[in-house]
Amino acid sequence: MNYKSSSVHGADLHIDGLEHFFLPDILECGQAFRWTADSTGRYHGVAWGYPLTLEQQDDTLILFDTTPEEFDTIWKPYLDLERDYGEIKALFQTDDTLRQAMTYAAGTRVLRQEPWETLCCFILSQNSNIKRIQGMVDRFATSFGAQISPGIHAFPTPESIAALSLEDLAPVRAGFRGKYLLDAAHRVADGTVSLTAPYTLPLAEAREHLMQIKGVGPKVADCVLLFGFSRLECFPKDVWINRVLDTFYPQGFPAEFAPVAGLAQQYLFHFARNNSELLTLEK
């Protein structure tokens, strides 16, 4: 189990006895882009149309201004609190590289994000960096998302984006990615691309389905499948992961980890970025 109990404190909810859970690992690892930490360490964000403030104190997670019902339907699945990370990590312990890698992001989890939001974010991610992606996503949501409370915006809908022109999108400062956002919105709005089918399609077909969209290649498709559709068998390959594979898995990534390779990818990504001197950097 991932936590022992939950309790209501006024308008807040406390989740106690957390395991394998650390907010900075989860919210700042480059899988989600709408969470920001304030000076007290609390995180503010929006997901599935709901705003939330989060704070972690040791093994207790505090969700401010929410209800047990909202926790059960939105935040428990969003934070992937139903998955047994202990079991998966025990499997990874059998691998020397993964055992070491897991210490660099021990509390990460694969969020269950909204597919459309994840699609847009990773279209915007291409040839960019996490800081700038956050800026583009914030301008996108602020400019075109419905205001759900003062200063807080829901993520824009595909329909609302499909009605825009490239010039309308200028405030996002997305550069060449703007036209890709519009293509994604058009295809989702007219039904060419389904945002439910990839939950269940065979992986190769799910990738091809998303890659119909201009600006969506293998890496973006895999990130959307992993972080937006909870397809943990997906293993996005960027330059860092390729260096890890070259250095530590020249015979290929072990097949026994295939069903949860996407979680391994998370640990390996952060391990790589913190230990570049260990990697073969040619090519």
Place this chain on the structure above:
DNA sequence: AGCCAGGGTCTGC
């Protein structure tokens, strides 16, 4: 100042 960023498209072999 210059490099690189959680890539993808388009063109030319």
Place this chain on the structure above:
DNA sequence: GCAGACCATGGC
């Protein structure tokens, strides 16, 4: 199929 130019822009 595969390499290489090119894409816009900001963060470091």
